[in-house]
Amino acid sequence: MDNTVEDAGGTPTLFELCARVVNANMDKLEEDVWGLPAVVLQGILPLLNIYYLERIEHAAVKKGLSTQSIWCKLWNDVMKSKPSRFGTVTCWRKKFLEAFFHNVLRGILDISSDQRLYDQRFSPLVHSSRHVSELTICNKQQGVTELPPVVLECLAKSVETLKFLHLRSSDQATLKSLKLLLHRLIHYGQVNKVSLLSWPSPDTKLLVLILSISAGFWQQQKNCPCTFCLKQTLNSSTELHPEKRLETNSLTTSVITDPINVQPRNIVEEDVGSQSALLSLQPLNITQNVGTDHSECSVEFPVHQVSKNTHAKNARCLKLSPTACGSKVASTSQNNLLSGSDIQDNFKSETDDLYDFIFSVPSTGEGKTLGIKNGHKEIAKEKPSEVSTVAFSDDLPPMEERSSRMLFFEGAHHFRSVTVLNLHNVHLTHSSCRSLCHLLRSWVSLEKLTMAYNDLGANIFLVVEALSALSRCPGCSLIMFSMGDFKTYVPTLDLAHTILTTFPSLQFLSLSYDLEFHNEKDETKHILPEFKENQLKHLEIRFPQDPLPTEHLISVLKASTFLLELSLDNATFICSEDLKNMLHILAEYNRALRRISFHDMKMMDVHNEIFLLLNSPCLEEIKFSFCRLFERGSEEFLPGFVDVLKRNPSIKTLKLCGNRLGNDGLAALADIYSEDSLSSVQYLDVSSNLIRPEGLLLFAKKLEQCRKIKLRHLSISQNLLDRDPVMAKEALQCLEGVCCVVSDNWDSAQAFADHVSVM
Incomplete structure (x- = not known):
């Protein structure tokens, strides 16, 4: 009772x-x-x-x-919301209190309306802050100015991830409070990951502020002091926290000068939107021969230069302003924040601290033109003797960006910095990209860098050069680099070669973008040095539409003998023999692979090579997504496909979405759970496979006859189950006692009409 x-x-x-x-x-x-x-x-x-x-x-x-x-x-x-059906909530207490903290902080939850949420003996923010492992700051940073010191203390002990979402400009007081918050949580706290998401038009000052503090830089100012810096000088901080501090040395002094308004030596900047920005990129030192009638176009990475100036070892730290953190937050208050900011930006800088590419281009005084071919810059009708190093006249950034400065100048100190940086859908202008790159040069604690949809364009050259400088820093920790964008100017495997040459100990590499001004005919003749042996464990590449140079892909696979995960998307081969050769290389050189994913690839003519892959004793997960696997010769291929799966006990996940499996194919897959099978497939994805209700029912009936079924999860979304809802319901009822089924209410007729309308 x-x-x-x-x-x-x-x-x-x-x-x-x-x-x-x-x-x-x-x-x-x-x-x-x-x-x-x-x-x-x-x-x-x-x-x-x-x-x-x-x-x-x-x-x-x-x-x-x-x-x-x-x-x-x-x-x-x-x-009043449900977690994702694919997500697993391990602790509802933590999940609730973490969301509760954010809702109270932003003033969007009225706790007085529910007696379960209100108690005058407790502070909502203090009580819930200890459960916040991921702090999300969004819009105009609502509530940041009202965080009392006791809440900051709790957050500093619990928060490991800082996430910035849909940020907008805020008033000066909020910016100062945000600066102190970042300083406390990153430099003196536990934060090791910073993510900036969905910020298509970032405030340059705010962006540089977040990036600079994340990189460990901190400049004490009279109007923005810190009580933690008061307690100890820089020297004593280093003694107390040697594992969390980076020594202020020549590697850090080079990035705290002004990257925008100072004219650096030997630097060439180009209009990112113009064709003149198209340059050849190859590893480290490049010399591009463009024919006897053209001069050489070279890209060099200069030796790391440092300033002769050194930072003061001890900094006078000022007392905390009572208004910096504010008082106790009201649980239901809304912040009316003003736009704009007023950040100090007058400081000195040394030209010796700045360095960049050296581009050898023709003198513009003779009125010569630049030709573009295959993504490389060619010098029209110039002799080698006429080549000179010049600086572009459009070096100054737009007026609205000239006021943006690096916020940390001479006297700044390098504190603890984050190990993971994620920039997703954050538009990087030329100046903001330069600011990021100057930080990257000595960000030795950075282990994982993710850049997605930043509209880099030709700015990719700045990023790669900065990473090259970083690789030469003692203690460089980068093991993961992921870059996905709309379009850029570097062939995918060329960039992969450069990154792996620069970081031979890299473990995770992901590249995904389309190629600008790409000539597929010339690409097949492009000569790329052989990939050297590396330590890659995860390789993920989405290729442009054009046929890829198979020999380059084979070269990187041969060099990556430690691969555990491989994902190839939209890989287009000139002929099926090239694809067969690549699959043979996988089976021969990459025997440790546990997870393989192929997406949007024509694989209907490589059946024997697929059997070869499926025989791997280490393989745990394989995905063929929209590869037209069963489109041709399925009568002979399907029985062999099922048979090889039955003999392999290591494969636990099988994803076959979008391969025209049909009713007969699904029924055949039921045999992998027969009594004589060694298969351990627990997760089966057959979504988007033209499966009708009668086919699903036959599959369910065959499973009922099996004694020991290891299937735990079945995905059947976007099939033709709406053709007979009654039979589909019967099939789903049969499967309820067998496994967890993920389905949907997909309208196949409407989907077909939509498909025809866009053809």
């Missing part, structure tokens, strides 16, 4: 009346309640507010009780 539920007439039970009195006097009875028997405590738990429910967690666990269902109900009642 559940004593916590009121009877049919609405009268509370005696137990519930007592429990309500206990709940109202928890400030006095808390320790006594913790000592109650488990059967009594179980009835009281649902009546407690979130503050005491969180505090009683330890006592409840010791008595064998779980509060997860209570926190889950709170989530459904308060947040």
Whole structure:
């Protein structure tokens, strides 16, 4: 009998009346309640507010009780949203309190309207902040100015990831508070990952501020002091936290000067939007011969230069302003923030601190033109003796960007910096990209760098040059580089060669973009040096539309003998023999592969090579997505495909979405769960495979005849199940007791009409 539920007439039970009195006097009875028997405590738990429910967690666990269902109900009642069906919530308490903190911080949750959320004896932000491992700051950074020091203390101990989403410009007070918040959480806290997401038109000052503090730089100013810097000088900080501090040396002094308004030596900047920005990129030192009638076009990475100036070892730190952090936040307040900012930007800089590419281009005084061919710059009708190094006249950035400066200048110190940086959908102008690159040059603690849809264009050359400089720094830690963009000027495998040559110990490489001004006829003749042996464990490449140079892909696969994961997307081969050769290389040189993914590739004529891959004893997951696998010769291929799966006990995940499997193919796949099968496939994805209800029902009936079924998850989305809803429902009911089925209400007729309309 559940004593916590009121009877049919609405009268509370005696137990519930007592429990309500206990709940109202928890400030006095808390320790006594913790000592109650488990059967009594179980009835009281649902009546407690979130503050005491969180505090009683330890006592409840010791008595064998779980509060997860209570926190889950709170989530459904308060947040009114459901987690992703593919996500697994390991702790509802943490999930609720982390979301609760963000909603209170932004003033979008009225806690006074629910007695479970309000208690005048507790601060909502202080109580929930200890559960915030990922702090999200969005829009105009609402609530940042109102964070009291006690909340910052809690956040510094719990937050490991900082996420910035849809940021907008804010007033000066908010910017100062944000600066102190970043300094506290990154330099003195536990934050090791910073993500900037969905910021298509970033405020340059705010962007540089976040990047600079993430890279470890901090400049004490009278109007923005820090109490933690007050407690110890820079020297004592280094002694107390040697593992969290980077020594202020020649590697760090070179990046704290002004990267925008100072004219650097031997630097060439180009209009990113013009064709003149197209340059050849090859590893480190490049000499591009363009014929006897043309001079050489070279790109060199100069030796790392450092300033002779050194930073002061001790900095005078000022007392914390009482208005910097604000007072206790009101739980339902909304912040009306003004736009604009006023950041100090007058400082000195040394030209010796700046360095960049050296481009050898023709003198413009003779009125010569530049030709573009195959993504490379060619010098029209110039002799080698007429080549000279020149600086472009459009070196100055647009007026709105000239006021943006690096916020950390002479006297800045290098504190603890983050190890993971993610820039997703953050548009990088030429000047902001330069600011990022000057930080990257000595960001030796950086382990993972992800850049996605930053509209880099020709700025990719700045990024690669900065990474090259970083690779020469002692203690460089980069093991992961991921770059996805709309279009850039470097052939994918050329960039892969440059990155792997620069970082031979890189473990994760992901490249995905289209190629600008690409000539596929010349690309097949492009000569690229052989890839050298590397330490790659994960390689992920999405190729442009044009046929790829197979010999280059084979070269990188041969050199990557430690690969555990491989993903190839949109790889177009000139002929099927090239694809067969690549698959043979995989089976011969990459025997440690555990996960393989092929997407949007024509693989209907490489059946024997697929069998070769499926025989691998290490393979755990394989994906053929929209590869037209069963389009041709499926009568002979399908039985062999099933047979090789039955003999391989290592494969646990099989994804075959979009391969025209059909009813017969799905029925054949049921045989991999027969009694004589060694298969361990637990996850099967057959979505988008023209499967009808009768085919799904036949598959379900065949599974019912199997004694030991290892299938745990079946995805059948975007099939033709709407053709007979009654039969489809019957099939799904048969599968309910076998595995978890992911389906949808896909309208196949409308989808076909949409497809025809865009043809």
